[in-house]
Structure formats: C-alpha cells, structure tokens
Amino acid sequence: xxxxxxxxxxxxxxxxxxxxxxxxxxxxxxxxxxxxxxxxxxxxxxxxxxxxxxxxxxxxxxxxxxxxxxxxxxxxxxxxxxxxxxxxxxxxxxxxxxxxxxxxxxxxxxxxxxxxxxxxxxxxxxxxxxxxxxxxxxxxxxxxxxxxxxxxxxxxxxxxxxxxxxxxxxxxxxxxxxxxxxxxxxxxxxxxxxxxxxxxxxxxxxxxxxxxxxxxxxxxxxxxxxxxxxxxxxxxxxxxxxxxxxxxxxxxxxxxxxxxxxxxxx
Amino acid sequence: xxxxxxxxxxxxxxxxxxxxxxxxxxxxxxxxxxxxxxxxxxxxxxxxxxxxxxxxxxxxxxxxxxxxxxxxxxxxxxxxxxxxxxxxxxxxxxxxxxxxxxxxxxxxxxxxxxxxxxxxxxxxxxxxxxxxxxxxxxxxxxxxxxxxxxxxxxxxxxxxxxxxxxxxxxxxxxxxxxxxxxxxxxxxxxxxxxxxxxxxxxxxxxxxxxxxxxxxxxxxxxxxxxxxxxxxxxxxxxxxxxxxxxxxxxxxxxxxxxxxxxxxxx
Amino acid sequence: xxxxxxxxxxxxxxxxxxxxxxxxxxxxxxxxxxxxxxxxxxxxxxxxxxxxxxxxxxxxxxxxxxxxxxxxxxxxxxxxxxxxxxxxxxxxxxxxxxxxxxxxxxxxxxxxxxxxxxxxxxxxxxxxxxxxxxxxxxxxxxxxxxxxxxxxxxxxxxxxxxxxxxxxxxxxxxxxxxxxxxxxxxxxxxxxxxxxxxxxxxxxxxxxxxxxxxxxxxxxxxxxxxxxxxxxxxxxxxxxxxxxxxxxxxxxxxxxxxxxxxxxxx
Numbered sequence: 001x002x003x004x005x006x007x008x009x010x011x012x013x014x015x016x017x018x019x020x021x022x023x024x025x026x027x028x029x030x031x032x033x034x035x036x037x038x039x040x041x042x043x044x045x046x047x048x049x050x051x052x053x054x055x056x057x058x059x060x061x062x063x064x065x066x067x068x069x070x071x072x073x074x075x076x077x078x079x080x081x082x083x084x085x086x087x088x089x090x091x092x093x094x095x096x097x098x099x100x101x102x103x104x105x106x107x108x109x110x111x112x113x114x115x116x117x118x119x120x121x122x123x124x125x126x127x128x129x130x131x132x133x134x135x136x137x138x139x140x141x142x143x144x145x146x147x148x149x150x151x152x153x154x155x156x157x158x159x160x161x162x163x164x165x166x167x168x169x170x171x172x173x174x175x176x177x178x179x180x181x182x183x184x185x186x187x188x189x190x191x192x193x194x195x196x197x198x199x200x201x202x203x204x205x206x207x208x209x210x211x212x213x214x215x216x217x218x219x220x221x222x223x224x225x226x227x228x229x230x231x232x233x234x235x236x237x238x239x240x241x242x243x244x245x246x247x248x249x250x251x252x253x254x255x256x257x258x259x260x261x262x263x264x265x266x
Numbered sequence: 267x268x269x270x271x272x273x274x275x276x277x278x279x280x281x282x283x284x285x286x287x288x289x290x291x292x293x294x295x296x297x298x299x300x301x302x303x304x305x306x307x308x309x310x311x312x313x314x315x316x317x318x319x320x321x322x323x324x325x326x327x328x329x330x331x332x333x334x335x336x337x338x339x340x341x342x343x344x345x346x347x348x349x350x351x352x353x354x355x356x357x358x359x360x361x362x363x364x365x366x367x368x369x370x371x372x373x374x375x376x377x378x379x380x381x382x383x384x385x386x387x388x389x390x391x392x393x394x395x396x397x398x399x400x401x402x403x404x405x406x407x408x409x410x411x412x413x414x415x416x417x418x419x420x421x422x423x424x425x426x427x428x429x430x431x432x433x434x435x436x437x438x439x440x441x442x443x444x445x446x447x448x449x450x451x452x453x454x455x456x457x458x459x460x461x462x463x464x465x466x467x468x469x470x471x472x473x474x475x476x477x478x479x480x481x482x483x484x485x486x487x488x489x490x491x492x493x494x495x496x497x498x499x500x501x502x503x504x505x506x507x508x509x510x511x512x513x514x515x516x517x518x519x520x521x522x523x524x525x526x527x528x529x530x531x532x
Numbered sequence: 533x534x535x536x537x538x539x540x541x542x543x544x545x546x547x548x549x550x551x552x553x554x555x556x557x558x559x560x561x562x563x564x565x566x567x568x569x570x571x572x573x574x575x576x577x578x579x580x581x582x583x584x585x586x587x588x589x590x591x592x593x594x595x596x597x598x599x600x601x602x603x604x605x606x607x608x609x610x611x612x613x614x615x616x617x618x619x620x621x622x623x624x625x626x627x628x629x630x631x632x633x634x635x636x637x638x639x640x641x642x643x644x645x646x647x648x649x650x651x652x653x654x655x656x657x658x659x660x661x662x663x664x665x666x667x668x669x670x671x672x673x674x675x676x677x678x679x680x681x682x683x684x685x686x687x688x689x690x691x692x693x694x695x696x697x698x699x700x701x702x703x704x705x706x707x708x709x710x711x712x713x714x715x716x717x718x719x720x721x722x723x724x725x726x727x728x729x730x731x732x733x734x735x736x737x738x739x740x741x742x743x744x745x746x747x748x749x750x751x752x753x754x755x756x757x758x759x760x761x762x763x764x765x766x767x768x769x770x771x772x773x774x775x776x777x778x779x780x781x782x783x784x785x786x787x788x789x790x791x792x793x794x795x796x797x798x
Contacts, residue, residue, distance in 0.1 A: 005298060006291075006294050006298070008287070008291070012715075013715065014715035015281065015547065015570075015572070015573075015574065016572065016574035016714075016715055017572065017574075017586075017714045017715055018571055018572050018586045018589055018590040019714075019715075020570075021540070021569055021570050021571035021572055021590065022571075022590050022593045024569045024570075025538075025540070025569055025571075025590070025593045025594040025595065025598070026593055028538050028567055028569060028594070028595055029593075029594070029595035032537060032538070032567060032595070035294055035298060037287055037290045037291055037294060038281075038286075038287050038290075039284055039287035039288075039291075040281070040282065040283065040284050040287055041281075042281065042282035042283075045715065045716050045778070046776055054283075054284045057284055058284040058287065058288050058291070061288045061291045061292055061295075061398065062291040062294070062295070063291065063294055063295035063298070064295075066291070074752075074775075074776050075753055076751065076752060076753070077750065077751025077752055077753050077754075078751055078752075078753025078754075079753070126764075126765070126766045127750050127751035127752075127763070127764075128751060128752060128763065128765050128766045128771075128773075129765075129766030132593065132766065133766075182282075182283045182285075183278075183279065183280035183282055183283055183285075183311065184311050218343065218393050219342065219343025219344055219393035219394060220340075220342060220343055220344075220393075220394060221341055221342070221343050221344025221345070222343075222344075231393070231394065232392075232393075233392070233394050233395075234392045234394045234395030234398065234399075239394075241394075243340075244312055244340050246311070271564060272557075272560050272564070274553070274557070281547065301560055301564060303553055303556045303557055303560060304547075304552075304553050304556075305550055305553035305554075305557075306547070306548065306549065306550050306553055307547075308547065308548035308549075320549075320550045323550055324550040324553065324554050324557070327554045327557045327558055327561075327664065328557040328560070328561070329557065329560055329561035329564070330561075332557070448548075448549045448551075449544075449545065449546035449548055449549055449551075449577065450577050484609065484659050485608065485609025485610060485659035485660060486606075486608060486609055486610075486659075486660060487607055487608070487609050487610025487611070488609075488610075497659070497660065498658075498659075499658070499660050499661075500658045500660045500661030500664065500665075505660075507660075509606075510578055510606050512577075
C-alpha cells in the first residue's frame with residue numbers, strides 16, 4: 001500500500017448532517033484514491049476525552065501510514081492551533097486541545113507542526129467548519145505524500161489531556177472509573193490489564209457503583225445469562241458486562257461511575 | 267472485478283463505537299484494495315433472527331464473489347465455532363449460531379469449513395472482539411484469493427435457524443407475523459409473495475393485530491395518504507405500510523405481531 | 533480522476549436497514565471502481581425540503597463529475613417521473629418531485645432527461661425500492677461514462693421547490709426562519725449571508741422565537757460559553773448557536789421557527 005493511503009476520520013459530527021459527507025467530498029477531489037475509514041463520528045459533541053479514548057483504543061489496528069483526522073473541536077474558529085503530529089507509524093491531525101494526549105503518551109513524536117499553510121486549505125475558510133475547509137484538504141494532500149513540514153512551522157509543545165487514572169490505595173485497593181459505555185452496555189473502565197494481569201486469582205472483589213461483581217472471567221460466555229461479570233475487554237481494559245444483556249442498564253451505571261477492585265492480602 | 271473483492275459487513279455493532287472502524291482498519295492493512303460495503307450494523311444486539319432476515323433480503327444483490335462477514339455473535343469467546351460457507355456465488359463467514367440458515371436454504375453449500383487456522387488471525391486474539399481479531403483478517407485474506415479450505419477442517423454440519431414460517435389452516439387462512447420493521451415504519455411480514463402470488467383478487471381480508479387492512483395494492487402510491495395498505499415490498503414479502511406515514515406507529519404494531527390473510531372461497 | 537467516478541448518495545433511508553447497503557452492492561456489481569460517498573441518509577422520511585437543503589449546502593464541495601443520487605421519494609411506484617439533470621459540473625438523479633429546485637436555481641441545466649430506459653435498470657423492478665432497482669444501477673452506468681441522453685427522452689420541464697425565502701419589510705426588517713437544525717443544535721436559517729453581508733455593524737437586533745440574540749459574531753468562540761450567538765455558519769447562512777452548548781435545546785427552537793433581523797436606520 002502506498003504510504004498514507006488510508007485516512008481515518010474521528011469526529012463528533014454525527015452521521016445525520018452533511019458534515020462527514022462533505023469532508024469526504026473534499027478529500028475525493030484532491031486524492032480520489034484515498035481510502036477513507038470512519039473510526040467513529042459519534043463522539044459526544046465537544047467531548048475531547050471521549051474522542052481521546054476511542055482514538056487510543058483503535059489506532060494501533062490501522063495500517064502503517066494511516067493519517068488520522070481527529071476533529072472534536074469546541075474551539076473552532078478561535079485561537080486554538082491545528083497540529084500535525086508525526087510518529088513512527090502514523091500522522092495525526094487535530095486541534096491542539098489535548099485530544100492526542102493518550103496516543104502521544106505511547107508513541108514518540110517525531111515531528112510536531114502547526115498547520116498554517118493556507119496553500120493546502122480550501123480557498124475560502126469558514127470560521128465554523130474547519131473539518132471541511134482545513135482538515136479534509138490537508139489530510140488529502142498528506143495522503144498524496146506531502147511532507148508535514150510543508151504545513152507550517154515546528155511547534156515546541158503539544159497540549160495533552162490524559163485519560164483519568166486509577167488510584168492504588170494502601171492495602172492494594174484499586175479505584176478506577178467507567179470511561180466508556182458501548183452499544184452493548186458494556187462498561188469499560190480505565191483500569192488497564194497491566195494493573196491486574198496475573199492477579200485474577202488474587203482479586204477478592206470488584207465493585208461498580210454499589211454492586212458487587214463476581215470474579216474476573218475470560219469471556220462473556222463464562223457468565224450466566226443476565227449476570228454481571230468482569231473481564232478484560234477488547235481495548236485491554238477491565239470491563240463489566242452482562243452476558244446477553246446490557247450492564248449499563250441493569251446496573252444503572254454510566255461514564256464516570258467508580259469501580260473498585262480489591263485484592264486478597266497475600 | 268477480481269473475485270472476492272467486495273467484503274460486505276453485517277453486524278450488531280452499531281456505528282457509534284469504534285468496532286466497525288477497527289474492522290475496516292484491519293481489512294485495509296491486509297487488502298487495501300478491498301471494497302467494504304456496510305450491509306447494516308444496526309441488527310439489535312445478539313438478534314440472530316434479525317440478522318438472518320437482513321442477510322437473506324439482501325445477499326442476492328451483491329456482486330458474485332462477495333465475502334459476507336456476519337457478526338451477530340452472542341457466543342463470542344465461548345465454544346461456538348466460526349464457519350466459512352462457500353456457495354456457488356458467495357462466501358459467508360459467521361459464528362456457527364444458525365444465522366446462515368435462511369441463506370443456505372436457498373444456496374447450495376459447496377464447502378463448509380471451521381475457521382481455526384490462526385495463521386490468518388491477528389496475532390493476539392481477544393476473547394470479546396472476534397470481529398476485529400478473526401473475522402476481519404480472515405475476510406481480507408479471502409478477498410486476496412485465499413481458498414476457504416486453508417482456513418481449517420471441513421465441518422459435517424452447519425447450525426441453521428429458520429425464519430418463522432406462516433401457517434396455512436384449513437379454509438385457506440394464512441397466518442404469519444411481522445418479522446421486520448424498517449425506518450419508515452413499514453411492517454414486513456414472513457409471508458412470501460409466492461404464497462399469495464396471483465391470489466390478489468381472491469384475498470378477502472388482511473388483518474394485522476386487530477386492524478383490518480384493505481386489499482392488496484401495487485405501490486405505496488395506490489393508498490390514500492395516511493391509510494394502511496398491504497403490498498408486496500422490496501424483499502418480496504407481504505408488507506403493511508402507510509402512504510406518507512408510519513404503519514408501525516399508527517397501527518401500534520411491532521415485530522412478532524400476527525398477520526392473517528383470508529381468501530375468498532372459490 | 534476519471535469523469536463521474538464519485539457517486540454521492542443522499543436519501544431518507546437511514547442507516548439501520550439494508551437499503552443503503554443494497555444500493556452500494558448494486559453499484560459495486562456494475563462499477564466496482566466507483567467511489568461512493570454518503571452525503572446523508574438521515575433526511576426525515578419523505579422530507580423533500582430537508583433533502584433539498586442538504587444537497588444545496590453540500591454539492592459544490594464535491595469533485596467535478598460527481599453523480600448525485602437523491603432519493604427522497606414519497607411517490608415511489610406511482611406516476612412521478614425519475615429525472616437526470618446535467619449541469620456543467622455535475623449529474624443529478626432524483627424523482628421529479630422538486631428536490632433539485634434549489635440546486636438548479638444556481639446551476640444551469642444543460643440537459644434534462646426522463647430516466648426510462650429499462651436497459652439500465654435491474655431486471656426486476658419492484659414498486660417500492662427504486663433506489664436499488666433504478667437509481668443505483670443507472671448511477672453506476674453513468675459513472676462508467678454512459679451519456680445521460682441514453683437514459684430516455686428529453687423533458688421540457690423540471691419540478692422545482694424552493695427553500696422558504698426570507699421577507700424584507702419596510703423599515704428594513706428581515707424575517708426568515710430556521711430551515712435546519714444540526715447535531716450540535718445549531719439553528720441554521722434561510723437568511724443568506726448576501727442579505728446581511730457588510731451589514732454586521734448595522735444590525736440592531738436578531739430575534740429568534742421570542743429570544744433576543746446578541747450581535748453578529750465571527751465564530752462560536754466569540755460567544756461566552758452557554759450564551760446564544762448569531763454568526764454566518766458554514767453553509768453561508770445566518771445561524772444561531774450556543775458556544776459549547778445546544779441552541780435548539782436552550783432556546784427551545786426548531787425548524788420553521790421565525791427569525792427576525794432588524795437594522796439600525798441609517
């Protein structure tokens with residue numbers, strides 16, 4: 001595959017309006033051979049943290065050379081910068097609002113550029129839709145091989161937010177929170193599998209809200225139908241699910257709710 | 267078109283999460299030239315019957331050589347097998363949970379293989395997201411020309427569910443049910459046009475729930491605006507609709523509700 | 533890019549059912565190299581005006597040669613015609629129900645043809661799903677270079693609806709209405725920027741419903757968080773928005789609501 005042929009879109013635009021389609025139109029006009037993949041457009045409006053989570057959970061599955069266009073942009077038209085970050089395998093375009101924090105905590109930044117060269121923008125740039133007027137054409141040019149350095153000057157520093165981190169208290173209790181609820185009602189926490197790997201046998205309890213969940217299991221199937229279970233889900237995080245059910249509904253839990261893991265003293 | 271270049275995705279993943287986008291990312295990494303078509307991702311979670319209906323109503327419109335990836339998979343991570351079914355014109359990948367029943371009632375199975383060769387999976391297979399870790403890479407390899415036989419051993423038997431069948435009672439009454447409600451509120455029944463073809467003039471009444479519907483008409487336009495009508499819809503099934511309205515709402519009917527067709531004694 | 537390689541789809545089919553996927557399947561079977569872009573499928577069922585707005589707000593951003601397939605079609609299966617309109621840069625396929633009115637008010641019609649040549653339809657045409665049986669195959673053939681003249685006879689006249697127009701009353705008051713509400717709750721009006729261009733300083737008040745909005749600003753960022761503001765949005769229309777909020781919800785406004793702009797007497 002030619003380098004950079006895949007353009008991945010992650011936005012809070014939804015699919016009901018013409019916004020995503022118009023971005024794809026602009027891309028097709030510049031590089032009709034680009035392969036555009038919708039990562040998601042259902043980030044809640046202006047939810048930078050939610051976008052950061054989805055990007056972080058997904059980017060490694062994209063082919064090397066993918067250009068990620070991340071437009072969750074409450075500051076559009078204001079003074080926030082637009083950045084282009086190059087890592088060993090990927091290029092990321094986004095507003096400089098911190099959304100690339102989790103990814104760049106894992107991937108070394110090889111170059112960081114402010115996107116300011118209007119030569120690669122649409123001729124008329126609106127103050128409300130940079131996805132169409134700046135992000136789409138810039139991504140399309142990058143997919144044709146444009147060097148990020150051509151987009152503008154180097155920046156010293158990238159703004160970064162971090163996903164909320166779980167806390168380890170004395171006695172070994174781990175306190176995290178739900179950071180994402182998916183279509184199935186699965187409750188994905190910020191507790192990374194590294195924190196509990198190999199500790200399965202030593203977990204004495206997992207509590208979400210005020211509900212105790214059984215032991216850590218391996219797959220949804222290991223839970224009785226309708227029973228909430230804890231497992232390591234596909235993004236590598238501790239997750240609470242109900243086999244053939246909806247954990248979010250049956251436990252009445254949502255993003256931000258606390259999750260506690262206690263370990264057997266050993 | 268090279269054989270197998272189209273990959274059709276039918277899942278219950280929805281489009282809000284990163285699941286479908288990640289599957290496409292994996293496919294693009296293996297076969298960047300694959301043409302991926304979303305059949306639907308709005309099957310209700312774990313609704314095998316709903317998925318079977320949509321697949322059955324659509325597959326014949328896809329180009330020969332299409333690889334269908336059908337992931338409605340309540341048993342993911344458990345003991346259910348993954349199967350690859352080859353028919354004269356198509357390849358179907360799905361969990362062995364019966365979802366291919368209606369299609370294979372129409373298409374002869376030329377080969378049936380258990381998908382088990384990890385060589386064509388992602389290196390790390392999670393226990394919760396086989397769409398990404400198994401289905402996507404296997405489909406991509408098939409689209410590059412991989413023979414299904416390379417995926418694993420032959421299986422003796424495929425699990426099959428059947429769409430609910432209408433009953434014909436003495437006196438010629440046909441009793442079926444609503445099996446799908448679409449965005450327009452059209453009520454699609456399990457009564458195939460073969461059962462009533464040519465019988466239009468002989469139908470004395472069509473009843474849905476406790477509401478009598480007028481005679482069988484040819485198109486939505488033949489009904490007065492707001493009036494419920496019965497016609498043969500695009501999947502070739504008896505359908506109750508309201509011209510410029512929503513039959514599901516105005517008749518307060520949903521999936522599973524009974525539909526009765528009575529014929530004039532002749 | 534080869535002429536006509538992009539096919540843009542704008543429908544009221546939604547994405548939950550198999551309708552859009554089946555259209556893409558038919559297209560891929562005829563022209564596997566077509567680049568299909570979803571403009572939107574979330575037009576409200578049978579909402580011709582809503583479809584006309586989205587098309588008008590977007591079409592200029594598509595590459596020259598794009599074939600627009602516009603299927604908002606309450607008259608499907610009835611006597612309404614299907615038309616193919618060629619302009620200098622684009623081809624439009626739609627039911628002859630007026631939906632191309634706003635576009636053809638801006639683009640000169642070079643040819644207008646009734647789509648009737650069944651040679652380019654699917655062999656079996658249903659009476660309920662012309663998107664699949666007529667629009668998709670015809671668009672695919674056009675994308676392969678088929679001349680519109682081959683589709684049928686010339687038509688004398690195209691049906692046209694117009695977007696509601698704002699009124700200018702004596703004293704210079706401009707009265708328009710909300711014609712679109714987007715995912716962010718932004719209230720897009722039918723007041724074109726031409727009507728108020730350069731008049732920013734001379735606007736004395738903007739009223740929406742019974743709520744006075746502050747002066748015209750340049751970007752969402754110029755408004756305090758939570759405060760409703762007026763600006764020229766990305767389709768070039770006066771728009772009322774709430775910075776980091778949802779104007780539709782906080783002002784309790786929706787499509788059809790009145791918007792009044794008063795100017796300072798000069």
